[in-house]
Amino acid sequence: MKKQLLAILALGVLFAISGCSAASPAPSATLTKDSFTKDSLSGSITVFAAASLTKTFGVLVAKFEAAHPGVTIATSFAGSADLAAQLTAGAPADVFASADAKNMAKVATLVGTPVKFATNVLEIAVPSGNPAKIVSFADLAKPGVKTVICAPAVPCGAAIIAIETAAGVKLTPVSEENAVTDVLGKVSSREADAGLVYVTDVRGAGASIEGIAFPEANQAVNTYPIATVTAGTNRKVAQAFVDFVTGAVGRSVLASAGFGAP
Amino acid sequence: MIVVAIAGAAFVLLPLVAMTTRVNWAGFVALVTSESSVSALLLSLRTSLVATVLCVLVGVPMALLLARTTFVGQRLVRTIVLLPLVLPPVIGGIALLAAFGRQGLLGRPLELLGITVAFSTVAVVIAQTFVALPFLVLSLEGALRLAGTRYEAVAATLGARPTTVLRRITLPLVFPALLSGAVLSFARALGEFGATLTFAGSLQGVTRTLPLEIYLQRETSPDAAVALSLVLVIVSLVVVALTLRTVPGARGRFAA
Numbered sequence: 193m194k195k196q197l198l199a200i201l202a203l204g205v206l207f208a209i210s211g212c213s214a215a216s217p218a219p220s221a222t223l224t225k226d227s228f229t230k231d232s233l234s235g236s237i238t239v240f241a242a243a244s245l246t247k248t249f250g251v252l253v254a255k256f257e258a259a260h261p262g263v264t265i266a267t268s269f270a271g272s273a274d275l276a277a278q279l280t281a282g283a284p285a286d287v288f289a290s291a292d293a294k295n296m297a298k299v300a301t302l303v304g305t306p307v308k309f310a311t312n313v314l315e316i317a318v319p320s321g322n323p324a325k326i327v328s329f330a331d332l333a334k335p336g337v338k339t340v341i342c343a344p345a346v347p348c349g350a351a352i353i354a355i356e357t358a359a360g361v362k363l364t365p366v367s368e369e370n371a372v373t374d375v376l377g378k379v380s381s382r383e384a385d386a387g388l389v390y391v392t393d394v395r396g397a398g399a400s401i402e403g404i405a406f407p408e409a410n411q412a413v414n415t416y417p418i419a420t421v422t423a424g425t426n427r428k429v430a431q432a433f434v435d436f437v438t439g440a441v442g443r444s445v446l447a448s449a450g451f452g453a454p
Numbered sequence: 455m456i457v458v459a460i461a462g463a464a465f466v467l468l469p470l471v472a473m474t475t476r477v478n479w480a481g482f483v484a485l486v487t488s489e490s491s492v493s494a495l496l497l498s499l500r501t502s503l504v505a506t507v508l509c510v511l512v513g514v515p516m517a518l519l520l521a522r523t524t525f526v527g528q529r530l531v532r533t534i535v536l537l538p539l540v541l542p543p544v545i546g547g548i549a550l551l552a553a554f555g556r557q558g559l560l561g562r563p564l565e566l567l568g569i570t571v572a573f574s575t576v577a578v579v580i581a582q583t584f585v586a587l588p589f590l591v592l593s594l595e596g597a598l599r600l601a602g603t604r605y606e607a608v609a610a611t612l613g614a615r616p617t618t619v620l621r622r623i624t625l626p627l628v629f630p631a632l633l634s635g636a637v638l639s640f641a642r643a644l645g646e647f648g649a650t651l652t653f654a655g656s657l658q659g660v661t662r663t664l665p666l667e668i669y670l671q672r673e674t675s676p677d678a679a680v681a682l683s684l685v686l687v688i689v690s691l692v693v694v695a696l697t698l699r700t701v702p703g704a705r706g707r708f709a710a
Contacts, residue, residue: 271673273672273673273674277672338556338572338573340655343656343670343673345671345673346670346673366657367655367656367657367661368655368656369655369656370656370666370669370670370673374651378655381551381555381557382557383557383572383573384573
């Protein structure tokens with residue numbers, strides 16, 4: 193008797209579940225397909241990501257959260273060196289995405305094995321209308337042209353030295369900024385005639401800035417690594433997010449922002 | 455009350471003491487005497503000195519006018535003069551760009567005359583003067599009001615002309631406050647960071663002052679950043695200590 197009751201109950205539950213899933217319309221095909229694995233993820237994680245990833249990771253986090261309703265992701269965007277310093281000082285994070293291998297190496301003992309997920313190259317940024325008529329990398333060194341670059345100490349500036357050697361051109365910038373965003377600001381406000389920033393920065397800057405690609409940029413391709421933080425409290429979700437960024441969706445979002453494949 | 459006061463002093467002192475524990479003493483001399491560090495320190499001292507002189511030249515007449523006369527909109531003028539004191543420096547930088555930048559209100563005509571302020575040492579001095587001026591005006595105006603007009607009135611009745619009164623009575627009376635105001639301005643100029651970074655840029659020997667150098671060194675060599683920070687703390691300490699010693703009653707006048 194008891195057994196029968198249980199069986200009926202179980203049957204009812206089964207019906208209820210199948211009825212529910214049939215009745216609620218699926219938001220998208222991909223969502224239902226692997227909803228079994230995704231439903232197992234829950235909790236919150238914190239993602240530390242390089243400043244140049246602000247827009248793309250904003251999109252990726254929103255997509256990831258939509259696919260996993262039980263997951264919330266907090267993001268912190270800053271210069272890779274700053275983030276590495278914060279991690280070293282014990283800042284709570286679950287995932288670290290750096291703009292270069294050097295800053296990932298600084299926290300090698302605190303993270304899992306890094307995976308390369310994107311590349312970025314430098315491009316010349318000029319104010320709309322290109323007032324100084326820049327067409328090549330060599331033009332940046334012409335007298336009277338006010339060029340702003342990153343300081344050699346920061347990743348976007350370190351790349352420039354390699355490019356200068358390849359092009360046989362020595363730049364005499366009017367300012368060496370601390371971050372690529374500072375260079376962009378000086379160009380978009382038309383204080384500088386030209387600046388060297390990443391391709392993705394030009395794409396994200398809007399109408400006030402025009403980008404000029406140059407062949408020597410390929411001498412200094414910047415590779416972005418991502419890794420989970422060993423001390424993270426939710427490593428399962430962290431790993432899922434890393435897989436998501438390095439997977440097909442991550443690839444396409446990054447590509448549409450101008451990032452290259454690693 | 456004493457406990458709170460001691461806690462307050464400790465609150466200021468603790469981070470600075472904590473910083474000294476991070477100093478790499480073995481490499482200290484090498485770190486602070488590197489070419490870029492020395493160049494940044496010299497640039498900082500030079501520009502801060504010029505900015506202080508400018509603050510005195512412009513600030514003394516402003517303080518006199520604010521303290522000794524009454525005019526329509528005086529309260530508004532005082533508020534505006536003191537504004538850089540409370541504004542985030544980065545906003546000062548954006549405002550200075552709008553005025554003196556290459557596309558700025560004054561910058562564009564100046565550029566036509568062949569004078570470019572942007573990315574030059576002049577831009578650093580402008581940024582420093584902008585943020586330091588309120589310190590001088592504030593301390594001097596307070597001292598002028600505190601000193602009152604009795605001696606000036608007596609001198610005038612004895613036949614002294616206004617310029618003589620100013621030179622022989624007013625300025626000597628408030629000289630300690632002028633000195634302490636100038637020192638405060640110098641210290642503020644020395645520490646200027648946000649407006650300089652936004653407005654002047656950052657290039658070794660031209661616009662990269664010590665605070666900017668420290669911020670940059672942080673990226674690659676935290677040891678150098680800490681060492682240079684200590685240098686700036688010591689310079690500031692010496693400057694403030696010197697005024698407190700040479701200016702009797704300077705402590706009281708800061709509050710004025």
